[in-house]
Amino acid sequence: MSEKAERDKKAIATFYAELNRFGQNGEYERAIKTANKILNLAQHEFLAFHYKVVCLIELSKFDEAIRLLNGNAQFDGELIFEKAYCFYRANKHEDALKTIDQLPELDLRSKELKAQIFYRLEKYDEAAALYREIIKNTDDDYEDERHTNLGAVMVHLDDEDTKDRIE
Amino acid sequence: LPPAMEPIPAKPLFYDLALNFVELPDLTEKLEGGQKKEKGAGISGFVKGLWGWGKK
Numbered sequence: 001m002s003e004k005a006e007r008d009k010k011a012i013a014t015f016y017a018e019l020n021r022f023g024q025n026g027e028y029e030r031a032i033k034t035a036n037k038i039l040n041l042a043q044h045e046f047l048a049f050h051y052k053v054v055c056l057i058e059l060s061k062f063d064e065a066i067r068l069l070n071g072n073a074q075f076d077g078e079l080i081f082e083k084a085y086c087f088y089r090a091n092k093h094e095d096a097l098k099t100i101d102q103l104p105e106l107d108l109r110s111k112e113l114k115a116q117i118f119y120r121l122e123k124y125d126e127a128a129a130l131y132r133e134i135i136k137n138t139d140d141d142y143e144d145e146r147h148t149n150l151g152a153v154m155v156h157l158d159d160e161d162t163k164d165r166i167e
Numbered sequence: 168l169p170p171a172m173e174p175i176p177a178k179p180l181f182y183d184l185a186l187n188f189v190e191l192p193d194l195t196e197k198l199e200g201g202q203k204k205e206k207g208a209g210i211s212g213f214v215k216g217l218w219g220w221g222k223k
């Protein structure tokens with residue numbers, strides 16, 4: 001290994017330690033700067049890329065996260081959940097649905113997100129079905145909130161019958 | 168006189184639960200102690216210290 005490569009490797013290890021510290025402390029702006037330092041030395045470092053995307057989400061910079069995800073062909077097909085979530089928060093619900101449906105199989109968090117996307121797209125039947133499935137198959141700290149969401153979906157189902165829609 | 172109060176439909180509460188599942192990835196494999204794949208010391212001793220290795 002050349003001297004430069006060895007030096008970069010050491011630097012990257014140091015940056016990862018820094019990245020970890022910033023992330024744990026919720027210092028997302030600084031974490032992004034450190035992730036950039038890693039990616040400047042080694043653009044294939046997927047963990048640094050992943051970290052940066054999540055930090056942008058934590059900072060509510062959804063458009064920037066989408067640009068980053070779209071601009072990296074090498075990581076295409078990765079971070080589908082995160083990408084769909086960014087579209088969802090950027091109010092691009094059709095894109096969010098298309099993205100989440102790229103997953104061959106939906107895990108719990110992807111179903112959760114998809115149910116929320118259905119809600120925003122006013123696909124209340126689909127949302128209700130998904131929530132019922134999620135509630136049946138989970139046991140975590142969010143059961144109450146999930147029932148609240150299902151309740152919100154049901155309100156709209158009732159409204160559709162009476163054509164008295166809530167805006 | 169103020170106009171009579173009228174009931175209006177309430178916008179139902181709806182939580183963003185998916186946000187709770189957006190998590191920072193685990194960096195253990197990149198941190199000290201997680202470097203299982205390290206092969207021999209090579210010339211690493213030669214450049215040690217250049218980056219303040221070990222200093223915190």
